[in-house]
Amino acid sequence: MLNExxxxxxxxxxxxxxxxxxxxxxxxxxxxxxxxADPEELYLTDLIARQVLENQHKNAPEDIKV
Numbered sequence: 001m002l003n004e005x006x007x008x009x010x011x012x013x014x015x016x017x018x019x020x021x022x023x024x025x026x027x028x029x030x031x032x033x034x035x036x037a038d039p040e041e042l043y044l045t046d047l048i049a050r051q052v053l054e055n056q057h058k059n060a061p062e063d064i065k066v
Contacts, residue, residue: 001009034042057065 003009034045
């Protein structure tokens, strides 16, 4: 449902719950899959994701760190 300006009248669940850490600062949310079912590939994918998240956390503004 839109308001008189043509904007959404109510924020989405995701926008309301996840807030600035995901939308204002580009922090996520993330979702990935390992389609090969190879445990080594899944481990590598998780390792890369962890490194990215840790780097983002180091550089994130204090008001969004949890």
